[in-house]
Structures are given as structure tokens and as C-alpha cells.
Amino acid sequence: MTTVAVSVAPRPGSPRRTPVASNAVVGMAIFIAAEVMFFAALAAAFTITRISAGGTWPPPGQPRLPVEATAANTAVLLASGIAMVIAGRRSAVHAARSTSALGLALALGAAFVALQGYEWVGLLREGLTMRSGPHGSFFYLIVGAHALHAVAGIIALAVAFARARSGRLAQTYLAGARLYWCFVVLLWPALYWRVYL
Amino acid sequence: MSDAHAHHDEGWVKKYLWSTDHKIIGMQYLFTGMLMALLGGYFAYAFRMQLGFPNQPVPGFGLVSPNEYNALVTNHGTIMIFWVAMPVLIAAFGNFLIPLMIGCDDMVFPRLNRLSYQIFLVSALVLLASFFVPGGGFGGAWTAYPPLSSQAKFSLTPAGSTLWLLAVALEFVAFLIGGINFVTTVMNSRAPGMKWHDIPVVIWMIVIASIVFMASVGPLVAGAVMLLMDQQFGTGFYDPIRGGDPILWQHLFWFFGHPEVYVVLLPAMGIVIEVIAVFSRKKVFAYKMVLYTAFATGILSFFVWAHHQFVAGIDPRMANVFTVTTLLISVPIAEMLFVTIATLYGGSIRLDTPMLWAVAFVAEFLLGGVTGIYLGSSGSDIYFHDTYFVLAHFHYTFVPIAIIAVFAGITYWYPKMFGRMLDERLGKLHFWLTVIAFNFIFIPLFITGAAGDHRRIYDYTKFPDLARPELQNLRALATVATVVMLSAQVIFLYNFFKSMRSGKRAEANPWQANTLEWLAPSPPPHGNFAELPTVHRGPYEYSVPGRDLDYWPQSDPPEDDAAPDAAPEAAR
Amino acid sequence: MRRAIAGAAPVAALLAALMVTLPVLACPVCGTPKNEATQQAFVGSTVFLSLLPLAMIGGLVGAAVWRIRRLEREAATEAPPRAHAPPGDGPAPVADADRATTR
Ligand code: HEM
Ligand SMILES: [Cu+2]
Numbered sequence: 001m002t003t004v005a006v007s008v009a010p011r012p013g014s015p016r017r018t019p020v021a022s023n024a025v026v027g028m029a030i031f032i033a034a035e036v037m038f039f040a041a042l043a044a045a046f047t048i049t050r051i052s053a054g055g056t057w058p059p060p061g062q063p064r065l066p067v068e069a070t071a072a073n074t075a076v077l078l079a080s081g082i083a084m085v086i087a088g089r090r091s092a093v094h095a096a097r098s099t100s101a102l103g104l105a106l107a108l109g110a111a112f113v114a115l116q117g118y119e120w121v122g123l124l125r126e127g128l129t130m131r132s133g134p135h136g137s138f139f140y141l142i143v144g145a146h147a148l149h150a151v152a153g154i155i156a157l158a159v160a161f162a163r164a165r166s167g168r169l170a171q172t173y174l175a176g177a178r179l180y181w182c183f184v185v186l187l188w189p190a191l192y193w194r195v196y197l
Numbered sequence: 198m199s200d201a202h203a204h205h206d207e208g209w210v211k212k213y214l215w216s217t218d219h220k221i222i223g224m225q226y227l228f229t230g231m232l233m234a235l236l237g238g239y240f241a242y243a244f245r246m247q248l249g250f251p252n253q254p255v256p257g258f259g260l261v262s263p264n265e266y267n268a269l270v271t272n273h274g275t276i277m278i279f280w281v282a283m284p285v286l287i288a289a290f291g292n293f294l295i296p297l298m299i300g301c302d303d304m305v306f307p308r309l310n311r312l313s314y315q316i317f318l319v320s321a322l323v324l325l326a327s328f329f330v331p332g333g334g335f336g337g338a339w340t341a342y343p344p345l346s347s348q349a350k351f352s353l354t355p356a357g358s359t360l361w362l363l364a365v366a367l368e369f370v371a372f373l374i375g376g377i378n379f380v381t382t383v384m385n386s387r388a389p390g391m392k393w394h395d396i397p398v399v400i401w402m403i404v405i406a407s408i409v410f411m412a413s414v415g416p417l418v419a420g421a422v423m424l425l426m427d428q429q430f431g432t433g434f435y436d437p438i439r440g441g442d443p444i445l446w447q448h449l450f451w452f453f454g455h456p457e458v459y460v461v462l463l464p465a466m467g468i469v470i471e472v473i474a475v476f477s478r479k480k481v482f483a484y485k486m487v488l489y490t491a492f493a494t495g496i497l498s499f500f501v502w503a504h505h506q507f508v509a510g511i512d513p514r515m516a517n518v519f520t521v522t523t524l525l526i527s528v529p530i531a532e533m534l535f536v537t538i539a540t541l542y543g544g545s546i547r548l549d550t551p552m553l554w555a556v557a558f559v560a561e562f563l564l565g566g567v568t569g570i571y572l573g574s575s576g577s578d579i580y581f582h583d584t585y586f587v588l589a590h591f592h593y594t595f596v597p598i599a600i601i602a603v604f605a606g607i608t609y610w611y612p613k614m615f616g617r618m619l620d621e622r623l624g625k626l627h628f629w630l631t632v633i634a635f636n637f638i639f640i641p642l643f644i645t646g647a648a649g650d651h652r653r654i655y656d657y658t659k660f661p662d663l664a665r666p667e668l669q670n671l672r673a674l675a676t677v678a679t680v681v682m683l684s685a686q687v688i689f690l691y692n693f694f695k696s697m698r699s700g701k702r703a704e705a706n707p708w709q710a711n712t713l714e715w716l717a718p719s720p721p722p723h724g725n726f727a728e729l730p731t732v733h734r735g736p737y738e739y740s741v742p743g744r745d746l747d748y749w750p751q752s753d754p755p756e757d758d759a760a761p762d763a764a765p766e767a768a769r
Numbered sequence: 770m771r772r773a774i775a776g777a778a779p780v781a782a783l784l785a786a787l788m789v790t791l792p793v794l795a796c797p798v799c800g801t802p803k804n805e806a807t808q809q810a811f812v813g814s815t816v817f818l819s820l821l822p823l824a825m826i827g828g829l830v831g832a833a834v835w836r837i838r839r840l841e842r843e844a845a846t847e848a849p850p851r852a853h854a855p856p857g858d859g860p861a862p863v864a865d866a867d868r869a870t871t872r
Contacts, residue, residue: 030411036821059440134440521780
């Protein structure tokens with residue numbers, strides 16, 4: 001083999017094989033699988049602790065979680081997910097056409113997090129804290145972990161929104177962000193069922 | 198220094214520290230791993246001296262206090278598994294080999310790749326920092342069972358245990374990013390013509406290991422977050438008095454912990470199979486079988502973890518089930534070993550240094566795997582649990598994996614990595630010293646373990662039953678052998694760094710192997726291949742009847758196009 | 770497929786049979802018995818956590834295989850003549866020269 005000085009001008013992304021899915025989507029799907037395991041473990045740990053406690057849940061003397069208000073909030077998040085799916089559909093036609101749907105998804109997602117925060121303030125007032133026993137610890141841990149993921153998703157949505165407005169939104173970015181946001185949205189009802197009901 | 202590099206268009210920092218080139222990142226992982234291995238070895242030296250020659254000052258360390266002993270043992274294990282085995286076997290070899298062996302110019306996410314190493318580096322620094330905070334490094338064993346790990350009043354290391362946990366968690370993030378990169382790259386960037394069954398075994402193994410890692414790490418991260426909160430925010434997830442459950446941590450830990458052993462085993466097995474095929478000049482015996490076996494191992498590895506908790510008061514029904522699954526998983530493992538032996542059988546074997554290491558892997562790992570069966574039967578494990586028998590068991594698996602197979606890989610790919618050949622004489626000397634000393638460390642420990650040595654004891658002189666001279670002599674023997682094995686590594690380091698400057702220059706394909714990395718120049722330039730290759734056949738076409746060469750590179754165009762007068766293709 | 774099921778059945782039966790064990794206080798494996806509900810919660814979450822990764826990996830691999838098949842079918846129907854000829858990346862003579870030097 002001759003050791004020719006190799007010209008490494010970046011070989012422009014000539015597709016070397018038809019990818020099954022874009023790199024962004026494959027990478028994100030794997031990441032989400034790992035995240036699902038993370039949340040599954042939290043839920044399993046919570047279930048075990050809750051069952052070991054025996055009797056009623058929440059334990060006597062502990063504040064009850066705002067089941068109904070959160071149900072409404074769940075609907076807000078689901079709506080945000082639907083808006084995101086619509087944004088994806090529209091951008092398949094033309095990137096700029098996804099702007100309004102993206103904006104809607106962003107606003108609804110932000111509203112979800114804000115409402116959750118409002119609820120937390122109320123619960124803290126009622127005396128439910130991280131240290132007040134397994135009920136509080138697991139509540140803040142699981143819901144807080146989801147909230148952090150939601151905030152990350154909102155940032156990704158905001159970036160997508162800004163890029164869409166200035167016409168620089170790449171399809172792959174949107175595809176990755178959409179997949180992630182769908183994960184955040186669909187995870188929530190499962191957590192709601194486990195933690196609140 | 199900077200003058201010598203002036204003709205490069207990038208600066209030294211940009212080229213070696215801030216690079217997105219997969220080979221540089223692989224080397225960063227390799228060198229960091231080697232440094233950490235030296236540290237882990239030093240720790241082992243210190244605590245082994247305390248066990249072999251109790252309560253005497255250790256040369257180069259001083260008197261080992263009980264707390265220091267605990268911190269040394271804990272961090273020895275942690276470092277060797279998370280900062281040596283994982284980064285070297287998966288990250289270093291994965292980064293270096295994947296793009297080269299599948300014939301592309303880099304990973305699909307080069308910047309994420311760089312980020313992965315940087316996070317890893319930070320994690321190593323956090324771990325190092327944990328030795329210097331008030332209270333010292335964490336000493337609650339690498340498994341970090343609560344309540345010892347969760348409350349400062351038990352661990353006595355308020356800051357050390359949190360930093361330790363943080364370092365481990367950061368390290369997982371680094372490998373999660375790396376794993377995503379590996380799997381996506383292999384899926385989407387293979388050279389044209391490379392079908393699933395043309396991918397070299399070692400790449401398959403790294404991919405399967407990454408998948409198993411990513412699917413099992415989530416629960417441990419969840420458990421670690423809970424443990425961190427117990428340590429720092431006063432929650433009681435693992436505190437039975439406050440409604441928590443310490444067994445919960447064991448489940449979350451071992452849910453990851455057992456798959457983890459296969460995460461490191463599979464790449465090691467891949468390296469060994471690769472080397473054995475090349476140096477026996479034979480096709481890998483039953484390539485597809487190896488793949489399916491590796492898949493089966495990956496799947497089964499999720500169903501055995503509770504064998505670590507047989508004595509922890511878990512549900513006896515569960516203990517029964519896990520006994521059976523544990524015995525089941527030895528079947529695919531044994532099968533992979535048989536495949537390597539079948540590949541050796543009837544080959545024209547060349548005993549170069551890489552091959553010596555590969556064969557030693559098979560021999561030594563066998564012993565580790567077989568002793569696992571004793572431990573996997575819940576009945577006998579009641580006796581063996583937490584004795585030196587367990588310790589010898591897992592060192593007979595981990596040392597072949599993280600040391601022997603890694604040396605097989607390093608000596609085999611060294612010409613590709615650095616463009617020069619290692620010294621064979623020094624290599625063989627290093628091999629024999631290391632492997633012989635290794636057996637002299639752990640065979641005595643099997644015996645002391647079977648005689649009842651509990652594995653977390655600082656000073657056996659306090660236990661009349663165990664302080665008997667025949668046992669103490671075995672402990673001293675193991676310690677002396679440790680010193681010999683560690684000293685032998687000096688030979689390797691000398692050979693490694695000296696050959697880098699003055700070794701014989703390596704051709705592109707010094708071992709006459711088939712896989713694509715040998716097509717690139719040694720060392721491969723940025724971008725790897727002058728012209729990205731196309732694949733025409735599987736990776737193990739050695740000694741094909743009717744060919745005058747006994748190897749057949751994957752990228753060579755079929756004979757009948759290139760040379761019309763060649764013999765008819767018998768093998769295809 | 771049917772053979773695989775037939776092979777797995779005895780193993781599953783064995784595992785099920787092992788589940789009828791009772792705790793024995795004298796036995797160190799059993800330790801202090803927890804209440805039955807907790808034990809079942811542990812068993813349940815063990816099953817759940819063990820099967821979940823397999824389901825996800827199976828799902829993702831299945832989706833990938835399905836899409837690969839579809840892409841291959843599309844490629845085959847779109848361009849039948851070139852379907853099997855790998856696109857020549859470089860001019861053949863250069864490759865020959867390289868081979869000559871390696872020999
Ligand atoms: C792939 C190679 C293997 C590695 C790297 C490995 C590693 C380990 C490690 C690190 C431990 C000790 C954990 C601790 O308590 O600190 C361990 C214990 C154990 N191993 Fe392995 N192992 C391997 C293969 C096997 C096999 C094939 C089996 C069974 C057939 C097995 C069965 C066990 C059992 C039952 C224990 C628990 C013993 C006890 O703590 O009482 N291992 N192994
Ligand atoms: Cu295990």
C-alpha cells in the first residue's frame with residue numbers, strides 16, 4: 001500500500017449506504033431506550049416501597065396529591081405532543097410551515113412545567129418535602145426527574161422554533177427533537193398513573 | 198516542540214486534546230486507562246502487602262490504616278472496572294477500531310465523541326479528587342451497599358462517598374454517549390458491500406456490549422441518584438427506619454452489575470477471536486454461531502443478576518430461578534470458548550505475542566467461568582459468598598478480560614496504532630512473567646477462600662482460626678506474586694514507549710490479515726483511507742483452497758475481475 | 770419458531786416449578802422473611818425490569834429490520850439492473866496497481 005499524502009478534504013456526505021434512519025433518529029432512539037430504563041427503575045423502586053409500607057397510600061397524615069388538577073395538566077402536555085407531531089408532518093412539506101405548530105408545542109410544554117411548579121409550591125406549603133418520608137422523596141424524585149427532562153425538551157423546542165423562524169431548521173434536528181419530545185410526553189401519563197393514582 | 202509541529206496546520210492542543218478524530222479519542226481513552234491501571238495496581242500493591250505482611254510499613258506507602266485499607270480496596274475495584282476495563286476495552290478499542298474496520302472515515306457524531314471523552318476525563322478527575330477530601334476516599338466496597346454508603350456516620354467519608362458516586366455517574370454518562378455513537382456508526386456508516394455477516398466479530402461484540410450496557414445502566418443511575426440524595430439531602434430511600442429498603446439498592450446495582458461483566462467480556466472475546474483467526478490462518482469456526490451466541494449471552498445477562506444476592510435475604514423463589522438462569526448462561530459462554538478452540542484446531546498456528554495472549558485468555562478464563570458455576574448454585578454459594586473464593590473467581594474472569602485480552606489487542610493492533618512493531622522478545626518475556634505470576638496470585642486465594650477467608654478483612658491476625666501459618670503463607674505467596682506481576686508491567690511500558698520511537702517500521706498489513714483496518718496506512722492518517730473501501734467478502738477468508746495467498750482482504754475485488762487467469766473461486 | 774417454543778417450554782415449566790418454594794427460617798438464604806406483598810413486589814418489578822430492555826431492543830431491532838427490508842425492496846423495484854453491482858468507487862486500474870505492490 002502506498003502511503004500517499006491523503007487529501008482529507010471532508011468527503012461531503014455522499015451517502016455511502018441508504019441509512020435505515022437518519023443518524024439523529026437512531027442515536028435519539030437508543031438514548032430514549034436508556035432513559036426508559038432509568039424511569040422504569042424509579043417506578044419499580046417506588047412501587048416496592050409503596051407496597052412494603054402496606055395500608056393506604058399516601059401514608060396517613062401526609063398531604064394528598066392534586067390528582068384532578070394534574071389530570072388537566074396531563075391533557076396540556078398531550079396536546080403539546082400532538083402539536084409537535086403536526087409540526088413534523090408539516091415540515092415534511094416545507095420547513096417554514098412548521099413554525100406555528102412548533103410555537104404551539106413550545107407554549108403548551110412551557111405551560112405544563114409552569115403548572116407543575118405551581119403545584120409543587122402548594123405541596124411544599126402543605127408540608128410535603130423530600131425529607132418527610134418516602135411519599136415526598138419519591139414524589140419529588142420522579143416528578144422532578146421528569147420535569148428536568150421536560151425543561152431540556154423545551155429548550156430543544158425553543159431552538160427548533162427559533163431556527164424555523166429564521167428558516168435554518170434542519171430536518172434531522174427536528175426529527176431528533178420530535179422523537180425526544182414524544183418520549184417526554186408519552187412518559188408522563190405512565191408516571192402519573194404510578195405516582196398519583 | 199511547537200516548531201517541530203509547525204508544518205501541521207493544527208496546533209498540538211487542537212490535534213491531540215481537542216480532536217474529534219476517532220483514533221485520537223481512542224488513544225486518549227487508552228492512555229487514560231493505562232494511567233488509571235497503574236494507580237489501581239499501586240492500590241492493590243498497598244493492600245496486598247497489608248494482607249501478606251500485616252501491620253508492617255509498606256515500602257512506598259507507609260503503614261496502611263484500616264480506613265485507608267478500605268478506601269484502597271474499594272477504589273482498586275472501582276478503578277479497574279470502570280476506569281480501566283470499560284474505557285480500554287470498549288471506548289479505546291471501539292473508537293479506534295470501529296471506523297477502521299467498517300471502512301469509513303470517522304464516527305457519525307464526532308463532536309459527541311469528543312464530549313464523551315471529556316466527561317470521562319472529568320469523572321476520572323473527580324474520582325482522584327475524592328481521595329484528598331476530608332475523611333479520605335470512599336471505603337464501602339465497589340458495590341457501595343447502603344447503609345454503609347448512604348450515611349456518613351457509617352462510612353466516615355462524608356465527602357468521599359459522594360464524590361465517588363458522582364464520578365461513577367459521570368463515567369456512565371460518558372459511556373452512554375459513546376455507546377450511542379458506536380451503534381449508530383455501525384448501523385449507518387459501513388462500507389458499501391459490507392453486509393451484516395461481513396462485520397468482524399470484534400465490532401459485533403463491541404456493539405452488543407454497548408447495547409447491553411445502555412439497556413442496563415438506567416436502573417443503576419436511578420439507584421445512584423437515590424443514594425446521592427440519601428447522602429446529601431437527608432432522604433431515606435435506603436433507610437429501613439424511615440420506610441426505605443437497603444435491598445433495593447442491591448437490586449438496582451446488580452441489575453447493572455451483572456450485565457456489566459458481559460459488557461466487558463464480549464469485546465475481550467471479540468479481540469481474542471480476531472487474533473486467533475489471524476494467527477491460526479483459519480476461518481473463524483462457526484462465525485454465525487458466535488454471533489447468535491453473543492446475542493443469547495446479551496439477552497440472558499439480564500436474567501442472572503440476583504445470584505449476587507443469594508445470601509441477602511431475597512425471596513427464596515427468586516433465588517431458585519436465578520440459580521437456573523445462572524447455570525444456563527454458562528452454556529453460551531462455554532460455547533464461545535469452544536469456538537476459539539475449534540478455530541485453533543488444525544490451523545497453522547503462529548505463536549507471536551498477540552497469539553500467546555489470546556490463547557492464555559482461553560485457558561485462564563475457563564477457570565474463572567467454571568468456578569462461577571459453584572457460586573451460581575445457591576446452595577454452595579451460601580458457603581462461598583464473600584470469601585476469597587469469590588474474589589479469585591472474578592479475578593480469573595476479569596484479569597483475562599481486562600488485562601490478558603487487552604494485551605492481545607494492544608500487541609496485535611500496535612503496528613496500526615503507532616506505525617511500528619513491538620519488540621517480540623520483550624513482549625514474550627512480559628507475557629510469561631505476567632501470566633505465571635497471575636496464577637500464583639489467585640490459585641492460593643482459591644484455597645484460602647475455600648478454607649474460609651472472608652474477603653473484607655483488614656487484619657487476619659485478629660482471627661485465630663484464620664491466622665494459621667499455612668493460610669498466612671498462602672496470603673504472603675499471593676502478595677509476592679502480585680509484586681512480581683506488577684513489576685513485569687515495567688517491561689511492557691518500556692517496550693511500548695521505546696517501540697513507539699525506535700521500533701521496526703510497520704507495513705500497512707504486517708500480520709497479513711483480512712479486515713479493513715489493515716488496508717489503511719500504519720498509522721492511518723486523518724480520514725483513514727486514501728479511498729474509502731468497498732467490501733467483497735467476509736472477514737475471515739484465510740487459507741482459501743485454490744489461492745496462492747493464505748489470506749484474502751475484504752476489500753480485494755473478486756479474483757475473476759482482477760486477474761482472469763486465477764483459479765476458479767472454490768470457496769464462495 | 771415452533772421448535773423454539775417447544776424447546777423453551779420445559780425451561781419455563783422448570784422455572785415455574787421453582788417458584789413454589791417456601792421460606793425456611795433456618796436457612797440463611799431466606800433470612801428474615803419479609804411480608805408476602807413486599808416479596809411479590811420485588812418479584813414483579815424484577816420481571817418487569819428484566820423484560821423491558823428485551824422488549825425495547827426487540828422493538829428497535831425489529832423496526833430496523835423491517836425498514837431495511839422495505840428499503841431493499843424499493844431499491845430492487847426502482848433500479849433492477851444495478852441492484853447487485855456495487856458502485857465502483859474508484860477507477861479499477863488504480864486498485865490493481867495497489868494490489869501489485871502488496872504482493
Ligand atoms: C464474564 C465473566 C465474569 C465476570 C467478569 C464475573 C465477575 C464477577 C464479579 C466481579 C463478582 C463479585 C462481585 C462482588 O461481590 O464484588 C462475581 C461474583 C459471582 N459470579 Fe461471576 N463473573 C463472570 C462469570 C460468571 C459466570 C459464568 C458465572 C456462573 C456460571 C458467575 C457466577 C457468579 C456468582 C454466582 C457470583 C456471586 C458470588 C457471591 O458473591 O457469593 N460469574 N463475578
Ligand atoms: Cu454476576
